[in-house]
Amino acid sequence: MEFYSEKQQIKLVIDALKAKQLTIGLVPTMGALHDGHLQLVKKALDNNDKVVVSIFVNPTQFDNNDDLEKYPRTLESDMVLLESVSQDRIIVYAPTVKDIYGSNPISESFDFDGLELEMEGKFRDGHFDGVGTIVKRFFEIVKPHNAYFGEKDFQQLQIIKKMVEKLRIPIHVIGCEIHRETNGLAMSxxxxxxxxxxxxxxxxxxxxxxxxxxxxxxxxxxxxxxxxxxxxxxxxxxxxxxxxxxxxxxxxxxxxxxxxxxxxxxxxxxxxxxxxxxxxxxx
Missing domain, CATH: 3.30.1300.10 (Pantoate-beta-alanine ligase, C-terminal domain)
Known part of the structure; x- marks a missing residue:
């Protein structure tokens, strides 16, 4: 399975794949992968020749530094899980904060036509500016044909669709149903x-x-x-x-x-x- 930590590397790989007329899917994650993530990856594999799985704990979408510090980081076990799904069609992109943001990890400001002001937006200050910033950057780096997001974060899904619409980004955003544990708890x-x-x-x-x-x-x-x-x-x-x-x-x-x-x-x-x-x- 291919692994890259620098955007310049993965850009070259994506350009070469597109030159062969191959389709690219993107599954953005913050790692600590579970079966819910794997269902997104499998869906992407069904519809694309290659799938990029990004693994990046994005600092700009956390309004609580303690939550950011405690967020699980399990890259090695994440890689093992992904290899169990496919050994030759998944590309892992796990950048550093510096690779994504340089020396200044701050968010862009977005207008999502008010979607960002409801629910989570009322309780997590600046959260959706952080989400918009990182997803837009991954879209710019990977340039996928299709991108896959879980409906557990339904507000985030709608906001990303709105961003793609307003900025006219040529990417198809696909929402995937919530994957649950046997007791009904949404996987997270x-x-x-x-x-x-x-x-x-x-x-x-x-x-x-x-x-x-x-x-x-x-x-x-x-x-x-x-x-x-x-x-x-x-x-x-x-x-x-x-x-x-x-x-x-x-x-x-x-x-x-x-x-x-x-x-x-x-x-x-x-x-x-x-x-x-x-x-x-x-x-």
Whole structure:
């Protein structure tokens, strides 16, 4: 499996592949890979001749330095996992902060037509400027035909699609369904940091989401919100940060349901000091 840590190296490799008329897929990750990431890679392999998997813990999208420091970095085991999927069609790009940002790791400023101001944007200052910055740079370096992102970070997915649309970047952004553990918990690199009692409690998040979906069929959005808040108020281990039912296109919180619109429920929960997010399509 090919491995590169410098953008100049991988640019040459990509140029050579494109000269052969080969299609390139990109799966951007922050490493600490799990089966959810591998499903993205497999999807990309189904649709492209070669797949670049970037592994980079991006400092500009963390609003909490402690979270940045604690984020797991497992490059060697990540490589082993990727080799189990394909030994000859995956290219790993694991740059240093200096390779991406030079000596000044700061974010560009973006206007995502208000998508960045909802949900996560209200709780994580500057987060989506950091996301936009790093994804745009990977798009510029790798120049893939297709890029793959998980729907667990649905707001991020919509924001990246918006960036591609506004900047007219010739890349097809593909969202892939959430991959879950057998107990329903959305797969995340953060799950490995959960203490045993919190790991056991965390599936309550998805259980509540699926129940909220059922309630949404017969109750108003406000009634569903109240019900979810009551469920978490009774839970002694999990702390609800937010639960929002939003319009899929605008990500704005719904006030009155319309049969002409699509909605998703979004949730953020603290399990001790680990922040977990999830979402589910409602209609």
């Amino acid at each position: 690199s953060r799950n490995t940091r959960l203490k045993p009692e919190y790991k056991k409690a965390a599936p309550f998040i998805y259980k509540t989401l699926t129940a909220a979906k059922e309630h949404f069929g017969t109750k108003s959005a406000n009634k569903v919100l109240e019900w979810v808040e009551k469920q978490f108020a009774k839970h002694h281990l999990l702390e609800l940060e937010y639960f929002i039912i939003a319009d899929v296109k605008t990500l704005k919180q719904v006030k009155r349901k319309s049969n002409k619109k699509s909605y998703r429920a979004f949730i953020a929960v603290y399990a001790d000091d680990i922040r977990l997010i999830d979402n589910i399509a409602l209609n």
